[in-house]
Amino acid sequence: QQPVQSPQAVILREGEDAVINCSSSKALYSVHWYRQKHGEAPVFLMILLKGGEQKGHDKISASFNEKKQQSSLYLTASQLSYSGTYFCGTEGGRHRDDKIIFGKGTRLHILP
Amino acid sequence: EAGVAQSPRYKIIEKRQSVAFWCNPISGHATLYWYQQILGQGPKLLIQFQNNGVVDDSQLPKDRFSAERLKGVDSTLKIQPAKLEDSAVYLCASSLQGAYGEAFFGQGTRLTVV
Numbered sequence: 001q002q003p004v005q006s007p008q009a010v011i012l013r014e015g016e017d018a019v020i021n022c023s024s025s026k027a028l029y030s031v032h033w034y035r036q037k038h039g040e041a042p043v044f045l046m047i048l049l050k051g052g053e054q055k056g057h058d059k060i061s062a063s064f065n066e067k068k069q070q071s072s073l074y075l076t077a078s079q080l081s082y083s084g085t086y087f088c089g090t091e092g093g094r095h096r097d098d099k100i101i102f103g104k105g106t107r108l109h110i111l112p
Numbered sequence: 113e114a115g116v117a118q119s120p121r122y123k124i125i126e127k128r129q130s131v132a133f134w135c136n137p138i139s140g141h142a143t144l145y146w147y148q149q150i151l152g153q154g155p156k157l158l159i160q161f162q163n164n165g166v167v168d169d170s171q172l173p174k175d176r177f178s179a180e181r182l183k184g185v186d187s188t189l190k191i192q193p194a195k196l197e198d199s200a201v202y203l204c205a206s207s208l209q210g211a212y213g214e215a216f217f218g219q220g221t222r223l224t225v226v
Contacts, residue, residue: 002154030211032211032215040219041203041217041218041219041220042155042203042217043217044214044215044216047213047214087154087155091211098160098167098210098211099157099160099167099168099211100145100157100211100215101157102147102154102155102156102157103154104152104153104154105153105154
C-alpha cells in the first residue's frame with residue numbers, strides 16, 4: 001500500500017521551519033526520504049529503521065514511530081536550496097520485503 | 113564514482129509503437145529498480161532485480177511491458193505496444209543490496225506517447 005504524505009504542498013519563507021508527515025496503513029520496517037528537484041532525479045536524504053530512531057542531516061532530521069506507522073521529516077531554518085518535492089518511501093511488513101513504495105510527494109517551495 | 117546511466121533522455125513515439133530504455137547501474141550494485149513516474153506523482157515501482165533475478169514485478173503490466181537484466185549488470189525495459197497512458201518518466205535506480213541502503217537514481221527517460 002502506498003504511504004500517505006501530508007501536506008501535499010507547503011510554501012515557506014527562508015528561515016522558517018517545516019514538517020512533512022508520512023503514514024502507512026501497514027506495519028513498517030523502514031522509511032526512506034528523498035528530495036527531487038524539478039526535472040532531476042530523486043536524491044537520497046536518509047533511511048530510518050524500525051526501532052523509533054531519529055536521524056539528522058545538517059538542518060534536516062526525521063523521526064520514525066513504528067507503533068503509529070508514521071515518519072516525519074523536519075526542515076529547520078529552511079534555505080532556498082530546500083525547495084523541491086519530498087518523497088517518503090516505505091518498506092513494509094513484519095519482516096523485510098525489500099521493496100520500497102513511494103508516496104505521492106510533498107511539494108515544498110521556499111521564498112526569499 | 114560514476115552514477116546510474118540511462119538512455120535515451122527523451123523519446124516521443126506514436127501509440128501502438130514499441131520503445132526500449134536502457135540502464136547501466138553503479139558498478140557492484142546488486143539491486144536494480146525500474147520506476148514509472150507520472151507527472152505530479154511519486155515513483156511507482158515496476159520491477160526490481162536482485163543480480164539477474166526478478167524480486168518483484170507485481171506492478172509491471174506484463175501484457176505490454178517486459179524487462180531483463182542480463183548478466184546482472186545492464187538492464188532494458190521495453191514497452192510494446194505503447195499506450196497514451198504510458199507517457200511518464202521512467203527512472204532506473206540501483207543499490208548495493210536492496211532496501212538496506214540508499215538507492216541511486218538515474219536522470220530518467222521522459223517518454224511521450226502521442
